[in-house]
Amino acid sequence: MHLADRQGGAGNRVRFMILDLVRPRHFSTRRAMQRSSCRDAPSAFQVDTTNSLMAAYSHEEIKAAVDAVFGPGAVRSICSRVLPLLPGFLASQGGRGRNTPAGHRGRLSGTAVRSARASASRAALDPSRVPQVTGWIASEGAGTHWSGTPASSGRPSRGFRLPPRRL
Amino acid sequence: MPGGFARRPEPNSAMDTPDQVSAFDSQAVRGADGRHLLLHGRCLQPAHSPRWTAGRPRLRPGRFAAFLAGLRRDIRIVGYDLSPLMVETGNANIRAAGLADRVELRLGDMTSFADQMPRDTDLINCLFAVHHLPSLDEVRQCISQIGRAGRETGCGS
Numbered sequence: 001m002h003l004a005d006r007q008g009g010a011g012n013r014v015r016f017m018i019l020d021l022v023r024p025r026h027f028s029t030r031r032a033m034q035r036s037s038c039r040d041a042p043s044a045f046q047v048d049t050t051n052s053l054m055a056a057y058s059h060e061e062i063k064a065a066v067d068a069v070f071g072p073g074a075v076r077s078i079c080s081r082v083l084p085l086l087p088g089f090l091a092s093q094g095g096r097g098r099n100t101p102a103g104h105r106g107r108l109s110g111t112a113v114r115s116a117r118a119s120a121s122r123a124a125l126d127p128s129r130v131p132q133v134t135g136w137i138a139s140e141g142a143g144t145h146w147s148g149t150p151a152s153s154g155r156p157s158r159g160f161r162l163p164p165r166r167l
Numbered sequence: 168m169p170g171g172f173a174r175r176p177e178p179n180s181a182m183d184t185p186d187q188v189s190a191f192d193s194q195a196v197r198g199a200d201g202r203h204l205l206l207h208g209r210c211l212q213p214a215h216s217p218r219w220t221a222g223r224p225r226l227r228p229g230r231f232a233a234f235l236a237g238l239r240r241d242i243r244i245v246g247y248d249l250s251p252l253m254v255e256t257g258n259a260n261i262r263a264a265g266l267a268d269r270v271e272l273r274l275g276d277m278t279s280f281a282d283q284m285p286r287d288t289d290l291i292n293c294l295f296a297v298h299h300l301p302s303l304d305e306v307r308q309c310i311s312q313i314g315r316a317g318r319e320t321g322c323g324s
Binding site for chain 2: 015016017018019020021023027051052054055056057061062065066068069070
């Protein structure tokens with residue numbers, strides 16, 4: 001859900017990543033999640049997954065908690081609106097420099113969406129084929145979403161923002 | 168209202184029954200949940216310096232840590248979990264994978280882990296764990312611990 005890359009007052013950078021579920025808008029999404037992501041899993045796993053969705057915090061709640069500790073705007077965060085219920089990978093980058101995971105919002109082209117879906121599919125079959133990334137964005141509305149730049153491209157692409165998709 | 172309905176805290180803070188641990192162990196690198204972890208690992212892989220040590224307040228029983236350690240053979244990983252059974256299962260998985268020299272799981276609480284962090288930690292990674300905290304008070308406590316651990320370890324500097 002959140003990516004953090006904070007420059008402290010004394011020059012020390014606190015680097016952490018928090019990735020988590022976001023509580024869905026609709027109660028029925030718990031069933032959709034079960035069907036799409038853990039249909040064949042043991043019942044204990046399905047129950048835990050459902051409980052996790054119901055127990056998830058909203059993006060705003062986590063963001064407020066992070067801001068309360070690190071200060072408003074000190075930690076970058078994003079909530080995914082694309083590829084719900086599935087992990088995604090987008091060719092988008094907002095990095096500020098070497099070894100700096102980062103991300104930002106903008107508009108995502110159709111090509112990038114297709115690339116994301118293809119990457120997600122490849123990841124399902126062979127994770128070693130997922131392009132390496134220099135940037136990182138995570139979160140979801142009952143799914144997970146990453147963003148980054150393929151290492152080979154070497155140049156930042158446009159950011160992304162997709163219309164909200166109701167779950 | 169965010170989420171559209173009232174939040175229901177997890178019935179238990181720790182996954183410590185054998186069927187829960189076994190289910191998560193079997194699913195950790197399979198299904199959509201596994202794909203989340205794999206992609207997360209791929210995203211983490213190139214972004215950090217070789218001396219990176221990741222501490223993670225909560226984890227699948229060693230599978231994600233082992234996967235990440237396989238991606239980066241120059242890092243050490245310390246993971247924390249509230250459940251002794253998860254830690255025991257995870258460490259058994261790690262030993263089986265031959266990674267015990269670089270990956271270690273310890274008993275720990277994500278609301279009070281800063282004192283346990285290795286001094287040379289470069290990144291704190293909290294994956295699918297925050298929702299296990301019963302209330303926003305504990306979430307703030309967890310994030311405060313992250314901040315404190317960062318200050319004390321020079322994490323990422």
